[in-house]
Amino acid sequence: MADVAFAAAIRKVADILGNLLVDEGTRWYWLQDDIRWIHTEMRRIQSFLKDTEDIQGNSEGVANLIEEIRDLGFDVEDIIDTFFPKLASHRNKRSLGCLSTEVSCNPISFTFTRHKFGMKIARIKKWIEDINRARTTYGNTGNTSREEEQDLRQSFPHVEVPNIIGFETQTEKLRAKLLDEDTPYCVISIIGMPGLGKTTLAREVFNSVKQGFQCYAWVYISQKPRLRDVLQDIGGQVGLAKEMREESLEANLFEFLREKRYVLVLDDIWKPETWDALKNAIPCNSNHGSRLILTSRARHVGVHIGGENSLHIMEPLDSGNSWELFSNIVMTPLQNINGSFLSPQMEDTGRQILEKCGGVPLAIMVMGSHLLSVEGTLPAWKRFLGSMGHGRPEILKILALSYKDLSQELKQCFLYFGLFPEDHEIPATKLINLWVAEGFVQTRGVQTPEDTGEDNLHQLISRNLIQVVRRRFDGRVRTCRIHDLFHNLCISEANKTYFFTTHDNIDSTYPKRVRRLTIYHSSICDYISLGCHTPSLRALLCVNNNEEILQNKQLEYIHKGLGLLRVLSLEGVTFPPTLPDAIGNLVHLSYLELGRDGLVRLPSTIGNLKNLKTLDARQCNNLVLPTVMWKMKEL
Numbered sequence: 001m002a003d004v005a006f007a008a009a010i011r012k013v014a015d016i017l018g019n020l021l022v023d024e025g026t027r028w029y030w031l032q033d034d035i036r037w038i039h040t041e042m043r044r045i046q047s048f049l050k051d052t053e054d055i056q057g058n059s060e061g062v063a064n065l066i067e068e069i070r071d072l073g074f075d076v077e078d079i080i081d082t083f084f085p086k087l088a089s090h091r092n093k094r095s096l097g098c099l100s101t102e103v104s105c106n107p108i109s110f111t112f113t114r115h116k117f118g119m120k121i122a123r124i125k126k127w128i129e130d131i132n133r134a135r136t137t138y139g140n141t142g143n144t145s146r147e148e149e150q151d152l153r154q155s156f157p158h159v160e161v162p163n164i165i166g167f168e169t170q171t172e173k174l175r176a177k178l179l180d181e182d183t184p185y186c187v188i189s190i191i192g193m194p195g196l197g198k199t200t201l202a203r204e205v206f207n208s209v210k211q212g213f214q215c216y217a218w219v220y221i222s223q224k225p226r227l228r229d230v231l232q233d234i235g236g237q238v239g240l241a242k243e244m245r246e247e248s249l250e251a252n253l254f255e256f257l258r259e260k261r262y263v264l265v266l267d268d269i270w271k272p273e274t275w276d277a278l279k280n281a282i283p284c285n286s287n288h289g290s291r292l293i294l295t296s297r298a299r300h301v302g303v304h305i306g307g308e309n310s311l312h313i314m315e316p317l318d319s320g321n322s323w324e325l326f327s328n329i330v331m332t333p334l335q336n337i338n339g340s341f342l343s344p345q346m347e348d349t350g351r352q353i354l355e356k357c358g359g360v361p362l363a364i365m366v367m368g369s370h371l372l373s374v375e376g377t378l379p380a381w382k383r384f385l386g387s388m389g390h391g392r393p394e395i396l397k398i399l400a401l402s403y404k405d406l407s408q409e410l411k412q413c414f415l416y417f418g419l420f421p422e423d424h425e426i427p428a429t430k431l432i433n434l435w436v437a438e439g440f441v442q443t444r445g446v447q448t449p450e451d452t453g454e455d456n457l458h459q460l461i462s463r464n465l466i467q468v469v470r471r472r473f474d475g476r477v478r479t480c481r482i483h484d485l486f487h488n489l490c491i492s493e494a495n496k497t498y499f500f501t502t503h504d505n506i507d508s509t510y511p512k513r514v515r516r517l518t519i520y521h522s523s524i525c526d527y528i529s530l531g532c533h534t535p536s537l538r539a540l541l542c543v544n545n546n547e548e549i550l551q552n553k554q555l556e557y558i559h560k561g562l563g564l565l566r567v568l569s570l571e572g573v574t575f576p577p578t579l580p581d582a583i584g585n586l587v588h589l590s591y592l593e594l595g596r597d598g599l600v601r602l603p604s605t606i607g608n609l610k611n612l613k614t615l616d617a618r619q620c621n622n623l624v625l626p627t628v629m630w631k632m633k634e635l
Contacts (some may be wrong), residue, residue: 034121041128042076044071048135065134070497072127074513076537079124081564083117085587158163165328165361166321167201174205174312178263178291179212185285187292189302192314193464193483195362196287196400198295199267201314206265206293207234213263213291221269223405227277234281238262250281260284266294272304272404275578287355291464297402299462316359325361326354329368349381356388357483366394399489402465414458414465415499418483418490419541425469428457428477430593433614437567438539492573500539503527511538516567518543524573528554538588539567547596559585566611569593575620577601584608590634597621 030176049069101153174188188205190198193214210216217237219230229247235253238260264282269275279400284292287423317325330350331342342350353371357363370392374380389612406414413435420426432453435441441453457477460466465486470478483488494500500516503526516539518525524542540562542548550573558568559582566588573595584605592609606612607628612635617623629635 033113034125038076038121038124038128041132043071045072045128047137049318065131068131068134071513072124074498074515074536076124078564079117079120081588083120083479084114102613134206140565148235164197164204164318165325167197167204170201170312170314171204171208172561174201175208178205178293181289183289184287185290187284187294187306187310188312189306189310190293190312190314191299191302191464192297193360193486194402195360195485196314196316197361198297198314200361202265202267202293202295203410206263209291210263214260216263217258218265218267220267221274223270223401223564227274228364230278231281234264239475244445253281254283257281259288260287261286261288261290263291263293266292269296269301269305270292270298272301275301275305285364297464299464300459317361317364318359322354322357322364323351325364326357326368327337327349329365330371333372343378346378346381347492349378349385353381353385353388356385356484360483361480362364362391362398363395363485364394369542384397395485396489396492401494402463403489406463409440409442410456410459412438413453414460415490415494416440417466418487418494419500419516419539420482421520422484423481423489424543425479425481427479428454430616431480432457433616434539434591435567437613439566439590515539523548524570525554525621528557531557533561535561536564537562538564540565540594541567541568542569543569543571547574548572549598550576552576552580555580556582559583562586563588565589567591569616570595571619572596575599579603579606581605587611590614594620594623599623602626602629607632612633 001474051067057125167238174190177183177186178429180186190202192198205217207219217234219233219237221230231249231253232245235249235256238253238257240253240256244256266275266278272602283290292303292306294302299311299313316322331347350371353367354364357367367388371381371384374384403411403414416431416438417426432450435453435456436449439587441456443449443452444455447455454476457466457480461468461477461480466480466482468477468479469481472478498514500518501514503517503519503522503524511534512533514534515536517527517534517537518541520543525548540558550570550577555575558565559580563585565586568586568589569591571593575594575596575598577599578601579599581603582605583603584607587608588611589609590611591614592612595616596619599617599620601624604626606626609632610630615629
């Protein structure tokens with residue numbers, strides 16, 4: 001998988017360089033050829049990442065090459081953000097827009113900066129040449145595709161699943177709908193996040209009604225199905241003659257099913273386009289009482305195929321059914337082994353472990369199986385509970401399929417949820433403004449960036465990756481949250497790519513390339529006191545309801561040591577009465593959230609923040625704004 005952090009960096013830098021070629025070519029004549037060459041090579045590397053997406057986890061050579069490309073992308077982004085404002089300030093006949101700032105125009109300083117920048121560019125050129133040689137060597141290695149990986153997940157209707165808990169009412173409801181003789185044709189779309197038991201429910205319903213139909217079939221679709229193989233499979237199961245399956249398959253299967261009363265299951269269908277291709281062979285306006293059952297992680301897929309009325313939305317198990325499932329897997333076997341009931345302390349620890357599973361049957365079963373493999377003592381269970389923080393690989397691997405199916409833009413938006421604490425209720429407006437500030441949102445047509453960001457949020461909700469907590473009076477999302485299991489996935493993916501880290505994970509050896517830092521279990525003052533060298537930070541978020549006081553000396557660390565920040569969100573932090581003038585040095589800042597009351601004046605240097613799009617000072621009740629703010633066109 002082409003990891004989101006460096007692929008986004010490459011795209012952003014390639015766009016910047018491309019704009020410079022168009023808009024500023026004459027002013028950068030001394031670097032024009034180098035800029036054009038780097039721009040072209042970065043685009044080629046992007047294509048390489050996309051082409052090798054399915055084999056990156058299966059080839060050590062490719063994995064090492066990806067690591068090199070990641071470092072390259074980060075370095076180029078850092079160089080552009082560091083040097084272009086300095087160079088642009090010396091060429092002030094006309095502004096470079098988002099890259100300009102006010103600094104000295106000393107010719108000696110300019111010559112030194114230009115020379116240093118030229119040396120950096122030469123090093124980048126050499127680095128790209130080395131990567132290109134490595135691409136030739138490793139670019140075609142590895143042959144295990146995602147489709148082979150998914151074969152391990154293929155479902156079958158005859159496989160019995162033990163410990164089915166909490167599905168009785170749902171099974172009866174769907175069974176009654178399928179057997180309703182007054183309905184000539186119906187679709188049931190079973191929708192939900194991974195691990196809720198969509199396939200298990202579909203299997204229970206299918207097996208209970210299939211004998212009442214003239215023919216029936218169960219097929220597994222997956223993310224990248226071979227459509228002809230799927231249709232061949234359906235044809236074989238419903239009884240279409242072999243010779244009719246060899247030529248004109250779609251037409252023959254359509255004619256065969258049109259005269260039958262069939263029930264068909266499409267398990268794990270990901271995209272509306274897949275159905276658009278399949279429906280040429282599957283009559284969906286039959287008057288013979290045929291039925292179609294599908295399972296999908298995405299709500300919009302169910303709506304596309306069967307309409308809103310077809311939807312059966314699955315929810316996590318309630319606490320009672322969760323405990324019953326957990327007890328069947330763990331408690332009962334242990335009691336049989338020990339010959340006695342578990343102690344109240346172990347039961348309490350078991351309930352804490354269960355709470356981490358969030359009512360997801362797959363998580364309960366995986367965690368329960370692991371728990372049976374450890375020593376059945378209270379200390380062992382507590383150690384197991386402590387190790388659950390970032391999720392189990394078996395669960396993360398299944399959840400990651402939903403992440404891999406996202407576009408590059410949506411991947412970045414999804415990972416941002418990991419910057420907030422577990423179970424945190426996130427205001428949708430704040431989230432979207434953060435995405436816009438980071439440059440994650442690519443505008444489409446006449447839409448504003450905020451409109452596009454709202455569309456992105458709806459897509460993540462439709463794919464059951466994000467949960468709506470509250471809506472506004474007009475139906476729009478007011479607040480949302482991410483399930484704990486997906487939160488673990490965000491952290492896992494972010495750790496691979498330096499997308500973000502939490503303050504708890506920062507130490508003196510942490511890679512300086514980390515792009516985002518979030519602080520919610522500890523203190524921003526503690527982080528500053530450590531003097532961690534993280535000069536490449538683009539976002540610093542403090543999600544904290546504790547009253548924490550920042551002094552001017554600590555603010556100076558942010559201004560001087562984190563000059564590439566685009567996002568500075570200091571929720572719950574109390575400031576001195578006036579921010580230092582040095583706030584105006586954060587020329588890349590696009591989002592600024594100021595914390596609790598205490599701040600009463602912003603310096604006029606805030607007018608230097610030409611990129612600032614969002615200033616959130618709602619908690620500063622007595623704040624006086626400088627007049628220069630009314631001239632900030634991006635705000």
